Amino acid sequence: MNQNLFAAIPVDLPDEFTTVLEEGHGIRIERIVSQGHSSPAGFWYDQPEDEWVLVLKGAARLEFKDRMVEMLPVDTMFIPAHQKHRVAWTSQNEPTIWLTVHFQKAGMSPGGKPPAETDLFPK
Amino acid sequence: MNQNLFAAIPVDLPDEFTTVLEEGHGIRIERIVSQGHSSPAGFWYDQPEDEWVLVLKGAARLEFKDRMVEMLPVDTMFIPAHQKHRVAWTSQNEPTIWLTVHFQKAGMSPGGKPPAETDLFPK
Numbered sequence: 001m002n003q004n005l006f007a008a009i010p011v012d013l014p015d016e017f018t019t020v021l022e023e024g025h026g027i028r029i030e031r032i033v034s035q036g037h038s039s040p041a042g043f044w045y046d047q048p049e050d051e052w053v054l055v056l057k058g059a060a061r062l063e064f065k066d067r068m069v070e071m072l073p074v075d076t077m078f079i080p081a082h083q084k085h086r087v088a089w090t091s092q093n094e095p096t097i098w099l100t101v102h103f104q105k106a107g108m109s110p111g112g113k114p115p116a117e118t119d120l121f122p123k
Numbered sequence: 124m125n126q127n128l129f130a131a132i133p134v135d136l137p138d139e140f141t142t143v144l145e146e147g148h149g150i151r152i153e154r155i156v157s158q159g160h161s162s163p164a165g166f167w168y169d170q171p172e173d174e175w176v177l178v179l180k181g182a183a184r185l186e187f188k189d190r191m192v193e194m195l196p197v198d199t200m201f202i203p204a205h206q207k208h209r210v211a212w213t214s215q216n217e218p219t220i221w222l223t224v225h226f227q228k229a230g231m232s233p234g235g236k237p238p239a240e241t242d243l244f245p246k
Contacts, residue, residue, distance in 0.1 A: 005177070005197040022175050022201060025227040027150050029175060052145050052152060054128070054222070056179075056197060074128040074179060078145060099177070101224060104148040 005056060009033050009095060032098040034060065039086035050105040051079040058096025063088035080105070128179060132156050132218055155221040157183065162209035172225040174202040181219025186211035203228070 003021070010017055010033075017033040035058075039045070053062075055071040062069045062077065063086050069077065079085055081104075090096040126144070133140055133156075140156040158181075162168070176185075178194040185192045185200065186209045192200060202208055204227075213219040 002192060003199045004195075005199060021199065022224075022226070022228065024149075024173065025229065026148050027224075027226045029224060050147065069125060072127075076126045076128060076144065099222075101145075101150075101152060103145070103150045103226075105145065106148065 005031055005097060005099070009097075013037070013095070027101065027103045030098075030100045030102075032100060034058070034087065034090040034096045034098070035094070036090060036092040037087065038089050044084040044086050046082055046084050047079075047102070048081055049102040050081050052101045052103070053077045053079060054099040056097040056099055058094050059091040060087060060096050060098075061089040062086075078105075128154055128220060128222070132220075136160070136218070149227050151225045153221075153223045153225075155223060157181070157210070157213040157219045157221070158217070159213060159215040160210065161212050167207040167209050169205055169207050170202075170225070171204055173204050173228040175224040175226070176200045176202060177222040179220040179222055181217050182214040183210060183219050183221075184212040185209070201228075 008019075013033060013035045016037045019031045020028060021031055022029040053071070054076045055073055057073055060071045062071060062079075065084055068088060071077065131142075136156060136158045139160045142154045143151060144154055145152040176194070177199045178196055180196055183194040185194060185202075188207055191211060194200065
């Protein structure tokens with residue numbers, strides 16, 4: 001099926017709007033639409049899977065324990081499993097459209113190549 | 124690491140330019156930059172993995188045995204394993220930037236949810 005990632009977005013967004021685009025063996029691809037949403041104060045994501053994030057449109061700030069990261073269109077970020085993070089801010093003026101891929105970095109890729117080295121448990 | 128997907132693109136593109144962004148257990152995320160490139164005449168991709176494709180910028184036509192599909196910015200497409208396809212055309216005027224995720228749709232996703240039903244072997 002052919003889908004456009006800027007289509008089928010509700011006009012009213014009382015909550016973040018998440019669409020699962022694909023699911024497979026150890027992987028989930030989602031589109032998330034935010035507009036002025038952020039994580040509740042004091043809430044931190046602590047996820048069992050690795051996550052790769054791409055901002056397609058809008059603007060956001062991701063907060064980590066030791067830093068804040070600005071995310072603008074086509075910025076990407078790898079968030080290792082159990083790296084605590086929260087969405088500190090998203091633009092009020094337009095939808096922020098995220099693409100997220102949850103997966104497990106440790107292991108083999110299709111084609112049998114070993115994954116790139118990474119620190120799965122940064123401080 | 125934070126990367127912008129429109130950065131670090133060579134000025135000259137004698138060939139398609141592929142960057143592996145992430146690799147993990149049964150998954151590979153790549154950025155591919157094309158400019159006027161297409162698959163050789165008569166060549167068809169016949170891949171063992173499922174593939175999810177997103178065009179971030181530019182314009183392309185994907186050819187299947189029974190149809191041609193126009194791909195414009197933020198169009199996506201799921202290409203099941205062994206569904207023969209080729210890149211029939213990409214724009215000469217600007218880079219076409221693809222995001223591709225190779226994975227295996229059959230199986231469980233993070234969180235243990237079964238994947239959506241799909242025909243892995245369409246004609």
